[in-house]
Amino acid sequence: MTSLLRRVKTKLAIHAHRRVRGLLDGEYRSIFHGRTIEFDDLRPYVAGDEPRDIDWKATARHGAPLVRRYIATRKQTVLLLVDTGRNMAALAESGETKSELSVLATGIIGYLALKHGDRLVLVSGDAEHTKFEPPASTEAALERLLRQIDSATTLQAPRSDLTRLLQFVAKSFTRRMIVLVVADDRALGETEARLLRRLSVQHEILWLSVGDADLLAEQWAGQRMHDVATSVALPMYLRADPALRADFDRSVAERRDRNEALFARLRISSARLGSTVDVVPSLLRLLELHRHAKR
Amino acid sequence: MTGEFTNITTLINWWMPGAAALVGAVTLAIVILLRKRRARDDAPSVPIAHADRLTALPSYRRALRRYRALLVGSIAAVLIAVLAGVALAARPAAPALAQPELATRDIVLCLDVSGSMVDYDAQIVDVFAELSSQFSGERLSLVLFNASAVTYFPLSSDYAYITRQLERIRETFETPDETIESGTLLGDGSSLIGDGLASCTLRFDTPEAERSRSIILATDNLVAGDSIYTLPEAGQLAIEKDIRVYGINPGDTLARDYLADLAEEFRTVTEGTGGTYYALDDPDAVPGIVERITAEQAAALPGAPELILGDQPRLPFVLLLLGVLATLVLQWRLRR
Numbered sequence: 001m002t003s004l005l006r007r008v009k010t011k012l013a014i015h016a017h018r019r020v021r022g023l024l025d026g027e028y029r030s031i032f033h034g035r036t037i038e039f040d041d042l043r044p045y046v047a048g049d050e051p052r053d054i055d056w057k058a059t060a061r062h063g064a065p066l067v068r069r070y071i072a073t074r075k076q077t078v079l080l081l082v083d084t085g086r087n088m089a090a091l092a093e094s095g096e097t098k099s100e101l102s103v104l105a106t107g108i109i110g111y112l113a114l115k116h117g118d119r120l121v122l123v124s125g126d127a128e129h130t131k132f133e134p135p136a137s138t139e140a141a142l143e144r145l146l147r148q149i150d151s152a153t154t155l156q157a158p159r160s161d162l163t164r165l166l167q168f169v170a171k172s173f174t175r176r177m178i179v180l181v182v183a184d185d186r187a188l189g190e191t192e193a194r195l196l197r198r199l200s201v202q203h204e205i206l207w208l209s210v211g212d213a214d215l216l217a218e219q220w221a222g223q224r225m226h227d228v229a230t231s232v233a234l235p236m237y238l239r240a241d242p243a244l245r246a247d248f249d250r251s252v253a254e255r256r257d258r259n260e261a262l263f264a265r266l267r268i269s270s271a272r273l274g275s276t277v278d279v280v281p282s283l284l285r286l287l288e289l290h291r292h293a294k295r
Numbered sequence: 296m297t298g299e300f301t302n303i304t305t306l307i308n309w310w311m312p313g314a315a316a317l318v319g320a321v322t323l324a325i326v327i328l329l330r331k332r333r334a335r336d337d338a339p340s341v342p343i344a345h346a347d348r349l350t351a352l353p354s355y356r357r358a359l360r361r362y363r364a365l366l367v368g369s370i371a372a373v374l375i376a377v378l379a380g381v382a383l384a385a386r387p388a389a390p391a392l393a394q395p396e397l398a399t400r401d402i403v404l405c406l407d408v409s410g411s412m413v414d415y416d417a418q419i420v421d422v423f424a425e426l427s428s429q430f431s432g433e434r435l436s437l438v439l440f441n442a443s444a445v446t447y448f449p450l451s452s453d454y455a456y457i458t459r460q461l462e463r464i465r466e467t468f469e470t471p472d473e474t475i476e477s478g479t480l481l482g483d484g485s486s487l488i489g490d491g492l493a494s495c496t497l498r499f500d501t502p503e504a505e506r507s508r509s510i511i512l513a514t515d516n517l518v519a520g521d522s523i524y525t526l527p528e529a530g531q532l533a534i535e536k537d538i539r540v541y542g543i544n545p546g547d548t549l550a551r552d553y554l555a556d557l558a559e560e561f562r563t564v565t566e567g568t569g570g571t572y573y574a575l576d577d578p579d580a581v582p583g584i585v586e587r588i589t590a591e592q593a594a595a596l597p598g599a600p601e602l603i604l605g606d607q608p609r610l611p612f613v614l615l616l617l618g619v620l621a622t623l624v625l626q627w628r629l630r631r
Contacts, residue, residue: 090344098344155342185345213343220341227346234346237365237629238358247354255348 008107084152085126085160093211094275099153207270369625376618382611405495407514418581442482444494484520492529530564
């Protein structure tokens with residue numbers, strides 16, 4: 001089995017343009033750590049650095065742009081909250097399994113966090129189990145976390161229950177953390193909204209929705225299909241009904257809009273992942289959004 | 296008869312319907328199990344989540360109802376087809392009363408073609424030409440005799456042919472110049488009635504078959520010559536062969552008193568065979584006579600009406616056809 005982490009790194013390397021380099025270098029910190037931290041030293045400006053960090057006086061003296069570097073006064077803890085119920089073993093919009101996207105996205109965020117000395121905590125689970133992995137800060141630990149997510153998320157796993165995981169997090173942690181929620185296109189009801197409101201006060205929340213498969217897509221029109229949560233089959237005859245197309249699209253869009261409205265209300269930065277190809281761009285966009293979000 | 300019944304009762308036992316139902320249920324269960332296993336094993340099903348995005352839609356519910364109705368409909372159609380098939384295989388039959396003898400009559404028209412008889416013969420032929428259109432299964436033959444008997448046409452149920460032949464002989468009767476003598480004058484003398492009747496008794500080709508046999512003998516019983524059989528002897532022959540002879544005698548009138556003995560002999564012979572004797576002087580009375588003869592035959596012959604079980608495949612067949620058709624249409628609709 002190839003290392004899951006290597007795949008994550010490869011994905012990042014493919015996108016190794018300016019912005020990724022920035023993320024790996026100074027940008028991540030500027031996103032999550034703010035600037036009220038002790039000044040350390042100066043270093044030459046590299047593309048991607050925040051212009052705000054440029055020390056203009058030093059630059060003037062030196063002749064080339066210099067940026068300030070800060071020392072983190074404390075280590076951040078990034079809590080990876082990953083649904084590993086069988087919902088996540090279902091197909092994503094692209095036809096890949098949702099867990100593939102989930103592992104990749106978790107890996108990227110985890111890797112960035114490690115690179116900046118942060119600690120990782122994993123809360124994963126389904127309707128029957130909730131697993132907590134204590135703080136870790138090595139690549140080996142991240143690899144283990146990713147494998148745990150990957151192996152737990154199967155079609156034989158119990159049903160998904162994100163609410164349970166959110167409740168667990170709300171109940172168990174008193175420290176402020178950065179919480180990355182990896183979920184899917186679920187409908188977020190009253191209970192979830194209340195939990196998120198409660199959590200968003202304490203934590204900084206990033207929300208990743210792995211896009212669910214289009215049920216009416218041509219791609220699997222000739223195959224059987226079943227809902228992993230209920231094992232209920234969706235008859236081919238009905239999926240071929242052109243009259244349902246518009247209604248289905250509307251219902252999917254409505255659900256997404258409702259969730260996004262909730263996230264906007266609670267100042268939760270969110271992104272939707274459709275396929276492994278657009279995981280990195282989507283994450284970059286998410287981090288960008290998060291940086292500019294008013295806090 | 297009882298033997299057949301015991302056979303049937305030993306073939307069909309009380310437990311058989313139950314056993315058939317049991318076998319059917321077990322087969323159905325096995326088929327369902329196999330299908331389920333196969334569905335689980337080799338037909339990959341696309342796993343998806345949050346089907347409620349689709350299933351919660353009112354339009355989906357409507358489509359599902361329609362789909363279920365189609366499924367139920369096609370199951371019903373298959374069931375109807377199967378049940379109709381079972382019903383067909385069971386050969387549904389309805390009892391019917393029938394008098395099979397009437398349809399198994401063999402009638403030989405035995406006509407004396409000596410000059411005095413031609414008018415009466417023509418009438419008899421006319422009536423039978425008309426009757427043949429109502430016949431079904433009866434066989435008719437025409438034998439002409441004078442000194443010797445000639446089969447004009449043998450026993451046949453080909454009514455088109457019979458009608459043609461009767462029309463032809465009718466024309467011959469009406470044309471004065473034409474004689475129908477060919478072959479009828481080979482004996483010693485003329486009007487050999489006994490020989491004629493005896494010949495007619497030989498015209499029944501299936502003596503072993505269970506058919507009613509009758510001869511309509513039109514003659515004046517005026518013999519001129521030496522016949523091999525006398526009329527009573529010929530009558531005896533008919534009795535032995537279980538043939539009724541119906542006599543039509545135009546010569547038996549008061550005007551021809553001298554023929555009374557001959558007429559009496561004729562009457563005795565016909566009644567001896569179980570037939571009837573008619574004396575008449577008007578050719579126009581012949582149709583009524585022939586009708587009476589056939590009616591009398593109908594009354595005398597059939598005995599007990601027979602119970603016949605006739606196959607009634609129409610309803611199950613139509614149902615089977617409709618069931619199969621509906622199944623095809625519904626399946627096409629479902630796969631569309």
